[in-house]
Amino acid sequence: MARDIILVDPLPRTLDLMMTPDMRARLEALGELVVAEDRPMPDDQVDELLPETVLIIGQTTMPRTRLERARRLKAIINVETNFLPNIDYQFCVERGIWVITPAAAFAEPVAEAALGMALDLSRGITAADRAFRAGTETYGLEGNVDTVPFTRAPVGIIGFGDLGRHLRELIRPFRNTVRVFDPWLPDEIIARADATPATLDEVLARSQFTFVFANVTSENEGFIGAREFALMPKGAAVLLMSRAAVVNFPDMLTAAAFGHIRVATDVFPDEPVAPDDPVRHAPGVLLSAHRTGATRDAFYQLGAMTVADAELILRGLPPQLCRRADPTTAARLRSKPVNIS
Amino acid sequence: MARDIILVDPLPRTLDLMMTPDMRARLEALGELVVAEDRPMPDDQVDELLPETVLIIGQTTMPRTRLERARRLKAIINVETNFLPNIDYQFCVERGIWVITPAAAFAEPVAEAALGMALDLSRGITAADRAFRAGTETYGLEGNVDTVPFTRAPVGIIGFGDLGRHLRELIRPFRNTVRVFDPWLPDEIIARADATPATLDEVLARSQFTFVFANVTSENEGFIGAREFALMPKGAAVLLMSRAAVVNFPDMLTAAAFGHIRVATDVFPDEPVAPDDPVRHAPGVLLSAHRTGATRDAFYQLGAMTVADAELILRGLPPQLCRRADPTTAARLRSKPVNIS
Amino acid sequence: MARDIILVDPLPRTLDLMMTPDMRARLEALGELVVAEDRPMPDDQVDELLPETVLIIGQTTMPRTRLERARRLKAIINVETNFLPNIDYQFCVERGIWVITPAAAFAEPVAEAALGMALDLSRGITAADRAFRAGTETYGLEGNVDTVPFTRAPVGIIGFGDLGRHLRELIRPFRNTVRVFDPWLPDEIIARADATPATLDEVLARSQFTFVFANVTSENEGFIGAREFALMPKGAAVLLMSRAAVVNFPDMLTAAAFGHIRVATDVFPDEPVAPDDPVRHAPGVLLSAHRTGATRDAFYQLGAMTVADAELILRGLPPQLCRRADPTTAARLRSKPVNIS
Amino acid sequence: MARDIILVDPLPRTLDLMMTPDMRARLEALGELVVAEDRPMPDDQVDELLPETVLIIGQTTMPRTRLERARRLKAIINVETNFLPNIDYQFCVERGIWVITPAAAFAEPVAEAALGMALDLSRGITAADRAFRAGTETYGLEGNVDTVPFTRAPVGIIGFGDLGRHLRELIRPFRNTVRVFDPWLPDEIIARADATPATLDEVLARSQFTFVFANVTSENEGFIGAREFALMPKGAAVLLMSRAAVVNFPDMLTAAAFGHIRVATDVFPDEPVAPDDPVRHAPGVLLSAHRTGATRDAFYQLGAMTVADAELILRGLPPQLCRRADPTTAARLRSKPVNIS
Structure with missing residues (x-):
């Protein structure tokens, strides 16, 4: 029987940083978590999991070739909160895969x-x-x-x-x-x-x-x-x-x-x-040493928004809390991701 | 002909501290200003002015004997903002003399x-x-x-x-x-x-x-x-x-x-x-060195409230901005006036 | 031993109109209630009670002669909410008797x-x-x-x-x-x-x-x-x-x-x-038939404000909810009391 | 030289209903208006205009065959405000054509x-x-x-x-x-x-x-x-x-x-x-006879939102005021369009 895999590849964040036990329990109710936190998830592991993956939480590189194999993928949630040029955004749009981020946290x-x-x-x-x-x-x-x-x-x-x-x-x-x-x-x-x-x-x-x-x-x-x-x-x-x-x-x-x-x-x-x-x-x-956003509560808010929108998306509804990547404007953003954890 | 004297005895404040030229002009339209600012107004000068005084701005000592001679006095406005035990509050009440302070400034x-x-x-x-x-x-x-x-x-x-x-x-x-x-x-x-x-x-x-x-x-x-x-x-x-x-x-x-x-x-x-x-x-x-209240704007606000309520009182209306001295509670207050100018 | 009488003479209001059982219990804790509700309190009854009265709730006529006999009186609370020319307001001021009304209800x-x-x-x-x-x-x-x-x-x-x-x-x-x-x-x-x-x-x-x-x-x-x-x-x-x-x-x-x-x-x-x-x-x-103010909740609010300020006054504190009668402006008001109960 | 056509097919709305002269001038600055208001735009006219159309304002039927010919089309703005099943929404998404509505008006x-x-x-x-x-x-x-x-x-x-x-x-x-x-x-x-x-x-x-x-x-x-x-x-x-x-x-x-x-x-x-x-x-x-929304101001607001988002889209930016059609949820909506003009 098919598994519903939630691929968690969140560096520089970690699940513990973002989620209280309650939030994590809600996430686990949505699928089977496979987590890489001490290093980015290795390419071969990603490739192996993709056919059964319904949700990616993290900044995993997702070119068209990978997206084509991820036939059950419903959303990619970027928890670093800056969109990177490592995803084929246009193809995600065509396939109805949400690419979103809880930046408002x-x-x-x-x-x-x-x-x-x-x-x-x-x-x-x-x-x-x-x-x-x-x-x-x-x-x-x-x-x-x-x-x-x-x-x-x-x-x-x-x-x-x-x-x-x-x-x-x-x-x-x-x-x-x-x-x-x-x-x-x-x-x-x-x-x-x-x-x-x-x-x-x-x-x-x-x-x-x-x-x-x-x-x-x-x-x-x-x-x-x-x-x-x-x-x-x-x-x-x-x-x-x-x-x-x-x-x-x-x-x-x-x-x-x-x-x-x-x-x-x-x-x-x-x-x-x-x-x-x-x-x-x-x-x-x-x-102030780049510390105004990086509070414990803000990271939990990242997690709360991630879980709530994941729940909606897996029910077939649009996300309500995260911001969507807009292919056009995403291309203009020049933020290098900053490690603020 | 009777003069309408406004007795200004405001130390530790001064008129310039409290009033822009506009406010001062409004005050001057209400009566003739007699001002003591480099020292408290001398007793004999106060005594001489009282019969023609309609308004006192300041902390002048006003026992019953003085109040009895100030037959035209309508209000005493304490601009230091802490009521002192140097006024016969009860007699002011009986005579309908407002004793008020713009402390809310x-x-x-x-x-x-x-x-x-x-x-x-x-x-x-x-x-x-x-x-x-x-x-x-x-x-x-x-x-x-x-x-x-x-x-x-x-x-x-x-x-x-x-x-x-x-x-x-x-x-x-x-x-x-x-x-x-x-x-x-x-x-x-x-x-x-x-x-x-x-x-x-x-x-x-x-x-x-x-x-x-x-x-x-x-x-x-x-x-x-x-x-x-x-x-x-x-x-x-x-x-x-x-x-x-x-x-x-x-x-x-x-x-x-x-x-x-x-x-x-x-x-x-x-x-x-x-x-x-x-x-x-x-x-x-x-x-913080006792400085949160003592801003230039706050002192101008003292003056603005003083002038606005003086205008009302001299029209025969009750003041709306200053707080009234309540004889009962005034007695319980133990603030020594603090020089924060 | 001296009684603390609360003289309740509230027509056209009644205690039941204004007070829930809770409010009434708070009022009874302040003194002994003597109530006239089916008609205004007869003059001789008022006169007899005055020396022991600490509080009047109502629109009882209170000329100077009566006020002089009401030596323990602390406040008159007008619950009809329009001040009438039947009180010697100036003498109340001199005696420190609050004359107030919960009109804001x-x-x-x-x-x-x-x-x-x-x-x-x-x-x-x-x-x-x-x-x-x-x-x-x-x-x-x-x-x-x-x-x-x-x-x-x-x-x-x-x-x-x-x-x-x-x-x-x-x-x-x-x-x-x-x-x-x-x-x-x-x-x-x-x-x-x-x-x-x-x-x-x-x-x-x-x-x-x-x-x-x-x-x-x-x-x-x-x-x-x-x-x-x-x-x-x-x-x-x-x-x-x-x-x-x-x-x-x-x-x-x-x-x-x-x-x-x-x-x-x-x-x-x-x-x-x-x-x-x-x-x-x-x-x-x-x-609309003069009905916007006369809701059940508004009458209870009358009662709540009355009791709360009565409590403060009998503790020796100034009232906080009712409005004071200002002798000057009261004289200008021309409201005939309207029976809106 | 290529024309930038704005195809206006807004029934039951009309341009005059929705736009003040100022708004209309802003719209005309974006392209050449071709308007059908007394009846829906005839099919052959739509077909002829599509290759040069950059914007559709209205509820024109747009199946995939038409969308494929509208190579310069950037957006369809539904001004009736209920999405209909007469558009291939998924194909619009793939082609980066915004399908939006100013329903919040x-x-x-x-x-x-x-x-x-x-x-x-x-x-x-x-x-x-x-x-x-x-x-x-x-x-x-x-x-x-x-x-x-x-x-x-x-x-x-x-x-x-x-x-x-x-x-x-x-x-x-x-x-x-x-x-x-x-x-x-x-x-x-x-x-x-x-x-x-x-x-x-x-x-x-x-x-x-x-x-x-x-x-x-x-x-x-x-x-x-x-x-x-x-x-x-x-x-x-x-x-x-x-x-x-x-x-x-x-x-x-x-x-x-x-x-x-x-x-x-x-x-x-x-x-x-x-x-x-x-x-x-x-x-x-x-x-109330289905009249709470249909005010003159609301229709002008429809027009204002339409023009403002059209301006953004033709600058290559995402719309900010109109709501996007979500292919999934659009399918669940069962509103028949109602003529409330």
């Missing part, structure tokens, strides 16, 4: 941290603690010469996917005017979130706090550089939450060093950052 | 900073920056071993006046369960804010983040001490935003030093803190 | 019904049902020639007390622009509710749906008449929820009869309305 | 009307107006014997697509407990909207107001019948907003006639309803 922790870092720059929280420890603290109004209240400040959002939209919801009680730059979206999507569609230059020139959630594509690498930072009002803050490559990183540090802008960044051109990298002493910069 | 900046500090403890923002500068940062999940997401965490609020209520509104998008301890309020007020009335012990024992906004009274001095900190779950956070005297400060630092709780505090038993005070090196504590 | 049911009636005029719900029953219904777009969507329509609110503010909160998801006219309030109160302060003419001229929650005073009787209705855009809707006397009622019906405006009204100049009153056949008018 | 007007009808049943608005006109109105509490406040009442939603989700957002200020039955969705989607996933029986048995937004499929025809209505608590309300066929209509009317439930319905088994259909006199039923 990171929206909540990243947006929460982004707001925390924005409030930090707004109210000088880290700087005030550092001054207190150094014995140079100032009290009351004197301690607020650099304060720029976040409440009602104009906010800019660059990139309005899951992360940008979640941040927008989190800040509603602060009553900001919100401008959004996202050239892949119609104005209607932005307006529905009570935000204003704007050009990149408008967002930068008119926002006191600009959040960068944009992905790197072949077209926008380093698109925020010296000219763009100069457009920002003096004292404005940049929150860089997505990929270092969307900005010209040295230009950003220079603008901060001159006191023109304040910066908080969770990402760096090379990670881990070298011990002697001068960014470690950069003035006007709040540093 | 500080609700917005304090709540904004309180959330910022809570997100800091939640996500380790200041600690991560410090580690990065020291070359000891950790990436990804490893950098999140101490992370306790704020989203959906149980939250406690001790003291549900203007500050506590504003904080409750700010955190709505985080979907926390919120428990409130405030023995001066009926349950209905708390329930309307979608929060749960609770005892002090319940709040402490069941919250991951507990915000302390309570004022010090003759009854509650130091009411959160070793026993209470021990009730909190390991890793829970205390945000002390109101007065140091509501907690046993050494007990709080001890609980933080043992790693049992995390602490953020904007207030200290003696301010300014002594250069050699060991709190400057306290582990597990985020330090 | 009606905010929730009235605002809920007001929105229901606004959606009815917006979408033609009652008219469509009537047409369907008459066999003259029209389907689809043809059935919507008179539809004016409520979503995003400009809304006006006249009178921004408890009712107006609750309505404003109810309609947030509809994303209306909201203009408010209330000459007793500073702009700040209106702006905080994300609404725009405006003159009466602006509200009428620029709103598609105007809600009237204003009370009648000696100054504003009939202040919305032919001139004002003419200012409204053709097809605009008036929702009259407070008192018939604030509008010129015949002018309003005429404007509706000409098809210039749509009207929904819960109040009428004379109630009950005469059997042959032509308003019963008025075109363009949605009729 | 109806979510806003339908949800707005649904809430209006729920408040009508809750507060007896239409019934009270009818009584007033008949001279049988009752005032105050007596007029509220059948009132069931909507605020805080338990609410059920059956079918949680665009309509159900929009309704859920509209009712947030009413603070209801919300239970949702939708077997096509994972619990996570429902929980994120602050609602509780539930079985059909739980929704019916525990809700005071149950909104039915479910579509008819081959599996659920008439799935709410006598047994289900009996599960509802006495006095509960059903709002039938989607398709009459999801309920057993006679059973529903019977339950209403016995006074067990209250009903509001926008749909009927046969439309237009026959002149002598007894439903016209059904007691306990609020009648």
